[in-house]
Amino acid sequence: MKSLNLNHVSKTYFDPYAGKNVNALRDVSFTLEQGEFVAIVGPSGCGKTTLLNMIAGFLPHTGGDILLDGKPVDGPGPERGVVFQSFALFPWKTVLDNVGFGPKMRGLPKAECDRIAREYLELAGLGHAAERYPNELSGGMQQRVGVVRALANNPEVLLMDEPFASVDAQTRMTLQEELTRIWQERRPTILFITHDVGEAVFLADRVIVLSKGAVLQEVAIDLPRPRHWDTLIDDDAFKAQSAQVLQLVRSA
Structure with missing residues (x-):
């Protein structure tokens, strides 16, 4: 079974304005198993997009290991598809x-x-x-x-960087439902970056909360599939898990 493994990954860069090194990410470790849908949330500046760009191979990591099927990620490759916020x-x-x-x-x-x-x-x-x-x-x-x-x-892994952020709310909900339907039919491995807690809980099997460049906590989402907004929006379990993740993000 193919998997994506991050082992103690860090990213340090020199900030010329501050005149010192900055830790954008530190000691990040988690695994995505084949066919899993994982979302990453956290406040602005916590390192979400930097992390995705390192997994995509667009940025080098300065510590730890990023492994896809046991092989180091050292640059872009067709085994990792990327969907950006802009349509591109x-x-x-x-x-x-x-x-x-x-x-x-x-x-x-x-x-x-x-x-x-x-x-x-x-x-x-x-x-x-x-x-x-x-x-x-x-x-x-x-x-x-x-x-x-x-x-x-x-691709073996589909990396999605806030892909629905630029569309209106109704379209966004439709796209979320479409993505879950396509995922259930084809079962790609997806890592999904978002600021929207409700979106993360609606889409994912697990939600990883980042705080100041580190993993604060992982939350397993046990809502049944298929998921539709007309049944979940007032669902007590959905509300409870969204509140749990939101509290973690606010604490971050």
């Missing part, structure tokens, strides 16, 4: 070609790239938009394209 789609490419970009970079034939792209677009309810361009889509549709573009490359 190629505006000159159709939706079909955006989603098929990863398979194309792996050297697959055009017909196979298109087949894979159409499969994932249908999974996200976007089959009708295959020949459109990103500027012809709503923000919510663009972000769904961003999610399935990452999934179409069949």
